Amino acid sequence: MRKVVSRDGTAVAYAKAGDGPPLVLLPGAFRDHTVFTYMLPYLTGLTTYCYDRRGRGRSGDAPDYAVEREIEDLVAVIEECGGEAAVFGGSTGAVLALEAAMAGAPISRLTLLEPPYRLPGEQLPDADLATRLTGLVARGRRGDAAALFLAQAAGLDQPGIEAWRNGPMWEQSEAFAHTLAYDAAICGDFRLPAERLARLSVPTLVVSSDSTSAWLAASAAATAAAIPDGHHAVLPGVWHRVPAETIGPAIAAFVLAG
Structure with missing residues (x-):
């Protein structure tokens, strides 16, 4: 590259x-x-x-x-x-x-x-989403950060999150978990x-x-x-x-x- x-x-x-x-x-x-x-x-x-x-x-x-x-x-x-x-x-x-x-x-x-x-009328992600994501990653809880982002930003329910967790993308999802706060910041509110x-x-x-x-x-x-x-x-x-x-x-x- x-x-x-x-x-x-x-x-x-x-x-x-x-x-x-x-x-x-x-x-x-x-x-x-x-x-x-x-x-x-x-x-x-x-x-x-x-x-x-x-x-x-x-x-x-x-x-x-x-x-x-x-x-x-x-x-x-x-x-x-x-x-x-x-x-x-x-x-x-x-x-x-x-x-x-x-x-x-x-x-x-x-x-x-x-x-x-x-x-308008749709549920918004939590205002402190980026802060929560950063905190989870800092405590080594990368999988929890990925799950939180999927629930809040992507709107997945628990079965959807579990399907993601058991799919081919999960390893990369955890590896890039430290950047999820970046995506949350980009989306603002x-x-x-x-x-x-x-x-x-x-x-x-x-x-x-x-x-x-x-x-x-x-x-x-x-x-x-x-x-x-x-x-x-x-x-x-x-x-x-x-x-x-x-x-x-x-x-x-x-x-x-x-």
Whole structure:
């Protein structure tokens, strides 16, 4: 993997592939750049930049976290693309992509998968979620931190959490548990920032799965509706995921349409 140095001196590792206009891919919670391995063959006509967010994989970290540092990481990768790029973000990575765009990052187009915003009337995660996550990790309770995040941020019930715990993602979930507070901080109070999104001028495609949770589907639709040049697409998939062979071509078509 290649590396670029972010503004605060943190090394950010990324992998570059393909040929065409640049697309930077942002993973959500629990994930590193490898989550996009199966999507890359379907992003034809694009040069992809997949990176490990700080604290994960081969990227570095810093003692003090701030959402602004993650935005600077993304901007550093975009500078490697030539100064402007389209961006795809999944889940909390979608929220980070939106925060970067609203902060003025040089993003030409946004493609997003199910940002986990809550709409009015829906239960919000606890206000001290990030603090609780940090405390659990500090006490060596990484599995408990992962379970807390899944319950509060992802909205999973106990059977869903147990299924995750017994699945192939659990080892990585525990390994990246120290970054869950980062994702919680990125999401803030988890409310849909409709007024801020209304000032966003970047063309945006928000994708949701036809088999996801009702609140995630509603969030995707509301996010697209709040953005002046926002578009919503419902694609065949499962909970909080659309297969690579389905979402990849949709992303490529939207990016190349610009």
